[in-house]
Every structure is written in structure tokens, then in C-alpha cells.
Amino acid sequence: MSRVPIEPGFFTVPDDPAEAPRLLGSRCTACGEHFFPRRVVCAKCLHLGCDDVELGPDGTLWTFTWVYFPLFGSRRADDAGYGVGQIDLPEGPRIQCVLRGGFGDYAIGMPMRLELEALREDAEGREVVIHRFAPTGGAPA
Amino acid sequence: MKLDGVAVLGVGMTRFGVYPEKSNQDLAREAGLAALADAGLGFGEVDEAFVGYIFAPPMTGLKAMKELGLTGLPVTHVENASASGLVAFREAAFAVASGRCDVALALGFDKMTEAGGGTAPGRDVIDSVILPAAYFSLWAMRRMHERGTRPEHFARIAAKNWNHGALCPWSHRQAREPVTPEQVLASRKVAEPVTTMMTAPVDDGAAAVVLARKDFVKKRHPDRPLVVPVASALKSECYTPGHTFLGPVVGPASMTRDTARQAYEEAGLGPEDLSVAYVHDAFASEELEYYELLGICAEGEAEKLVEEGATSLGGRIPFNTDGGLVARGHPGGPTGLAQIHEIALQLRGEAGPRQVDGARVALAHLVGGGSVCDVEILVRE
Numbered sequence: 001m002s003r004v005p006i007e008p009g010f011f012t013v014p015d016d017p018a019e020a021p022r023l024l025g026s027r028c029t030a031c032g033e034h035f036f037p038r039r040v041v042c043a044k045c046l047h048l049g050c051d052d053v054e055l056g057p058d059g060t061l062w063t064f065t066w067v068y069f070p071l072f073g074s075r076r077a078d079d080a081g082y083g084v085g086q087i088d089l090p091e092g093p094r095i096q097c098v099l100r101g102g103f104g105d106y107a108i109g110m111p112m113r114l115e116l117e118a119l120r121e122d123a124e125g126r127e128v129v130i131h132r133f134a135p136t137g138g139a140p141a
Numbered sequence: 142m143k144l145d146g147v148a149v150l151g152v153g154m155t156r157f158g159v160y161p162e163k164s165n166q167d168l169a170r171e172a173g174l175a176a177l178a179d180a181g182l183g184f185g186e187v188d189e190a191f192v193g194y195i196f197a198p199p200m201t202g203l204k205a206m207k208e209l210g211l212t213g214l215p216v217t218h219v220e221n222a223s224a225s226g227l228v229a230f231r232e233a234a235f236a237v238a239s240g241r242c243d244v245a246l247a248l249g250f251d252k253m254t255e256a257g258g259g260t261a262p263g264r265d266v267i268d269s270v271i272l273p274a275a276y277f278s279l280w281a282m283r284r285m286h287e288r289g290t291r292p293e294h295f296a297r298i299a300a301k302n303w304n305h306g307a308l309c310p311w312s313h314r315q316a317r318e319p320v321t322p323e324q325v326l327a328s329r330k331v332a333e334p335v336t337t338m339m340t341a342p343v344d345d346g347a348a349a350v351v352l353a354r355k356d357f358v359k360k361r362h363p364d365r366p367l368v369v370p371v372a373s374a375l376k377s378e379c380y381t382p383g384h385t386f387l388g389p390v391v392g393p394a395s396m397t398r399d400t401a402r403q404a405y406e407e408a409g410l411g412p413e414d415l416s417v418a419y420v421h422d423a424f425a426s427e428e429l430e431y432y433e434l435l436g437i438c439a440e441g442e443a444e445k446l447v448e449e450g451a452t453s454l455g456g457r458i459p460f461n462t463d464g465g466l467v468a469r470g471h472p473g474g475p476t477g478l479a480q481i482h483e484i485a486l487q488l489r490g491e492a493g494p495r496q497v498d499g500a501r502v503a504l505a506h507l508v509g510g511g512s513v514c515d516v517e518i519l520v521r522e
Binding site for chain 2: 006044092095098
């Protein structure tokens with residue numbers, strides 16, 4: 001089944017589902033600061049001009065929670081809730097997004113990896129996906 | 142420009158609640174007329190108006206103002222998410238302080254019960270996955286990790302605000318029996334560690350504040366203590382390392398510290414001078430963080446403050462004496478003006494069973510999505 005992002009311009013959707021997606025970010029051509037999502041003006045030094053870069057897929061869990069509602073806009077069979085976290089990328093940005101797994105699977109400081117979650121099928125039968133992070137199984141730093 | 146020569150002339154509000162039979166205009170008229178009555182003023186004497194709301198359609202502020210009269214006065218819409226009401230107050234205060242007018246009205250209203258039908262298009266789709274409850278719970282979970290804060294601390298703050306609300310006629314939530322932290326913890330979970338009783342209700346309402354030149358207020362109400370805005374600070378986000386752009390609900394926690402610092406400096410006052418404070422407790426867990434960010438206690442001491450009951454009525458520095466967002470309610474636009482309503486009563490010594498003895502300096506704080514932070518400081522003269 002072909003996959004489409006919930007919105008274009010935020011993450012890659014590799015043809016090979018085994019390949020990790022990347023976040024579509026920016027790097028300031030003057031001061032080198034990284035951002036997600038893409039920007040035109042550097043948020044740190046106000047320089048006009050950023051290069052497009054791909055960020056991730058590895059990060060570290062800064063904080064997390066478990067939301068006791070079905071995931072908004074999802075047809076996930078499991079409606080017992082979903083994890084949400086903030087993940088620090090080694091490049092700098094802190095990413096806030098959905099997490100894979102259950103509440104007991106998370107610990108602050110643990111390594112996480114970017115992947116895609118299938119939310120639903122669109123009218124053309126394509127799988128609508130959103131970026132999320134998942135625990136790699138590694139121990140918290 | 143400094144706030145100078147301005148005082149609060151009158152305040153009024155509806156009780157916040159669920160009002161399917163009332164329109165925004167109905168609610169705005171009720172609050173506006175109440176504020177004018179408290180001010181001892183006819184609408185014809187109002188020179189300028191600032192209207193704050195979030196959820197109603199464009200032009201609703203102008204339409205609401207027509208409920209009070211068609212005098213040709215300038216009406217300006219102010220939309221700054223949850224801080225809209227406080228920012229309308231700020232703009233009205235500066236309109237008077239600048240000499241542009243003698244009397245200005247700040248009016249806020251909203252029907253949050255009718256908001257949120259349908260999905261916003263475009264970027265908001267990817268943004269809307271993270272709910273406000275999740276966002277503030279992320280703060281709370283990090284706090285628990287760093288400081289050993291327990292859900293009981295948040296529950297104690299929520300119970301305090303419920304119990305304050307029970308003493309306030311304008312509070313949406315008015316529990317018949319005292320609320321305990323155990324009850325708060327036993328209510329349904331929203332997002333770890335936040336429960337429904339730690340969360341502001343969804344509600345409707347309106348609130349209004351009339352500001353005027355000090356001499357005007359003194360002449361109109363010679364027997365009342367003067368309620369004087371002395372500092373107003375409004376900030377949007379400053380870039381921070383590890384900044385989060387997509388999906389957050391408000392900016393970094395440091396926004397509150399930076400905005401409060403600016404307000405304290407402008408007022409020539411510090412956190413130790415405060416008699417009473419009002420903060421954005423849409424989730425009770427936030428209030429604990431604001432104790433430190435507003436400088437009420439040192440970093441890492443907020444839990445102790447809660448354990449001592451220092452922020453309850455009768456404590457060292459009562460917070461949210463009207464119940465805060467958790468109990469009094471949080472329709473959106475009127476929320477900040479409800480804070481000023483309660484501050485005016487406290488500083489005038491008219492807060493009844495909620496009165497803080499000798500209240501002299503009060504602070505109102507709201508954060509809003511987008512993001513903004515607004516801090517207002519008022520004193521009794």
C-alpha cells in the first residue's frame with residue numbers, strides 16, 4: 001500500500017518501509033543552528049537563509065506522558081490512549097510528537113528512533129502516516 | 142511607556158458556566174452592564190473599548206459592543222489566545238495612560254462549549270495531535286523526574302482551587318463539600334499525571350473592566366480604595382536551545398519568568414511584595430511551576446510551599462482565591478478579566494469570605510498558545 005504524509009513538508013516517507021524516515025529541517029547558513037520544521041529566517045541569529053537538511057532518526061526522550069483519549073484523526077484499533085513525548089535530537093531541536101508503545105515502556109533519557117505510524121486510509125486507498133518516535137530498547141543514558 | 146495615572150473604575154462579570162441559551166452578545170451585555178453599574182458610569186461616557194475573545198467569529202466584538210450602545214466609540218479586537226482578556230485590559234490601561242482617552246472599557250467573552258467543532262485545515266492538522274492536556278502533562282512528568290514531585294502535590298493545588306471556588310459566587314465549579322486531594326486523584330485520568338479535577342472545565346462567560354484616569358476615579362468613588370495598575374508586561378517566545386516549534390501549546394516555561402521579571406522591574410516591586418496572585422492553572426500542575434517562575438519561592442521549593450499550604454487562603458501568599466481556571470473557569474477571552482475582577486475586589490477589601498487581610502499588591506498571569514505570556518501588577522492606593 002502506498003503511504004502519504006498527514007501533511008507534506010515535515011518528514012520523508014521512504015519507499016522501503018524498513019528504512020527509517022527523516023525529519024525535514026533547516027540549518028542556518030550563518031550560525032549553523034538546526035531547526036524543525038523548516039524555516040526561512042534563522043530563529044537564533046535572524047540571518048535570512050537556511051539550508052534544507054534531514055534530521056534524525058535518533059534522539060533521546062526528554063519527557064513523556066500518556067493521553068487517555070483515542071488518537072486524534074486516527075482509526076487506530078487500540079483507543080485506550082497514546083503516548084506523547086519530547087525527543088531531543090543530537091542536532092539540537094526538541095521534537096514533540098506521538099510515541100509508539102504503552103505508558104510503561106517509556107523512561108526519561110532512553111534512546112528513541114523515528115518511525116511512521118499509519119493513522120488511516122485516505123479516499124484513494126493510501127495509508128496516511130504521521131511521524132512518531134519509538135523506544136529502541138536501549139537503556140536510559 | 143509606563144502605566145501612569147490610571148485606575149480601575151469598575152468591574153463586572155457573569156458567573157462562568159454552561160449557557161446554551163445565551164449568545165456571546167448576551168453574556169457580553171451582562172458583564173458590560175455589571176461593570177458600568179460598578180463604575181457608576183453610563184456607556185455614553187466610555188471613550189474607547191477593547192474586546193478580547195478567541196472562539197467567536199470575526200466582528201463579534203463590534204456586535205457585542207452594540208448591545209451596550211451605538212455611540213461611535215473606537216472598538217478594537219484583541220486576540221492573544223488564553224491571554225486575550227489580560228491583553229485587552231493592558232491595551233485599555235495604556236489607552237488611558239497615553240492620554241488618548243479618559244475612560245476605556247476592556248470586555249472579554251467566549252463560549253468554549255461551542256468551540257472546536259471541525260478540524261482546522263493545513264498546518265493545524267499535524268499540530269492538533271498534541272492536546273493542551275498532553276503538553277502541560279509533559280511539563281509535569283519532567284518536573285516529577287527532576288524534583289520528585291508527586292501527583293499528590295498537583296492534587297493539593299487542585300483541591301485548594303476547588304475550595305476557593307466554593308467561596309466565589311462567579312465560580313463555575315462550586316463544590317458543596319470540601320474537596321480533598323484524594324478525590325482529585327481518584328477522578329478520571331486525562332493525561333499522566335493530570336486528572337479531570339486538575340483540569341479547567343469547558344465553559345462560557347464574560348467579564349468586563351472599566352479603566353479611567355485616577356482623578357476621574359477618585360471623583361466618582363471618593364470612598365473606595367484606588368485599584369491602580371502599576372506594571373504590564375507582554376511577551377511572545379524567545380528562542381531557547383532545544384526550542385520546540387511544532388505541536389507545542391505554549392512556549393518555554395521561561396516565558397513566565399522573563400515576563401514576570403519585566404513586570405516586577407517596571408513596578409519597582411518584587412515577589413515578596415505580593416499579597417495575592419492569579420495564574421494560568423488550566424492544569425493544576427502548571428500552578429506549581431509558576432510558584433518558582435514568579436519568584437514566590439526558590440527553584441525546587443514549590444513542593445514545600447504546597448505542603449505548607451502557603452498558597453491557600455490564610456496562607457503566606459494565596460493563589461487563585463476565586464478558584465482559578467480549575468474552578469472559576471476558563472471560557473477563553475474573559476478569563477484574564479475575571480482575574481482583574483477578583484483583584485479589584487481583593488484590593489478594595491470587598492472579597493467577602495475570600496478576602497486576603499490587608500491585600501495591597503496583586504499579580505495576574507496568563508500564558509496563551511502561539512505563544513504569549515502576560516503579567517499585570519496592580520496595587521491599592
